[in-house]
Amino acid sequence: MKIHLCVVGKLRNGPEKELIDDYLHRFEKIGRAHGLGPVFVNEVEDKRNGGMPNEAILLQRVIPKGAKVIILDERGDVISSPNFATKISSYANNSTSDLAILVGGADGIDPKLREQADYKISFGKMVWPHALVRVMISEQLYRAASILAGSPYHRS
Numbered sequence: 001m002k003i004h005l006c007v008v009g010k011l012r013n014g015p016e017k018e019l020i021d022d023y024l025h026r027f028e029k030i031g032r033a034h035g036l037g038p039v040f041v042n043e044v045e046d047k048r049n050g051g052m053p054n055e056a057i058l059l060q061r062v063i064p065k066g067a068k069v070i071i072l073d074e075r076g077d078v079i080s081s082p083n084f085a086t087k088i089s090s091y092a093n094n095s096t097s098d099l100a101i102l103v104g105g106a107d108g109i110d111p112k113l114r115e116q117a118d119y120k121i122s123f124g125k126m127v128w129p130h131a132l133v134r135v136m137i138s139e140q141l142y143r144a145a146s147i148l149a150g151s152p153y154h155r156s
Contacts, residue, residue, distance in 0.1 A: 001088075004040045004098065005134070005138075006059050007043055008105035010045055014133050018132040027138070030149050031145040053110050059104075068099050069118050070099065070118065073112075076121075078121075079132075084121070088141075103130065105130070
């Protein structure tokens with residue numbers, strides 16, 4: 001199952017990008033054995049400053065047709081890493097060919113796009129910087145693959 005990180009904003013070179021690249025590389029190495037990967041990072045940029053509605057249009061353009069969609073949203077479910085691994089695995093085991101994980105802009109994801117999501121996940125009630133959210137979801141993908149592989153990386 002291909003994973004598409006569909007994100008608003010361009011991440012410049014720096015420590016966050018290095019972490020993301022590292023975690024996604026690790027994910028792809030471990031995930032292959034479980035039918036997971038590769039990961040594609042699709043960055044969209046709202047150059048017209050149209051806000052959430054315009055960002056939603058841009059995100060919809062990079063979501064593969066027929067993909068399952070998970071959004072990261074403060075109103076989503078707070079789940080454990082093992083439950084996230086189970087969710088990812090269930091999509092892969094049910095012949096899902098593409099999974100799109102959406103990260104919105106500064107104001108979040110447009111309500112109309114949010115309603116279309118198959119699942120909503122929250123990293124808690126705190127607000128996180130965009131770049132760190134991308135690091136966190138990349139790490140959680142790697143952790144999910146590690147859990148599925150029985151790796152000692154995840155200790156609960």
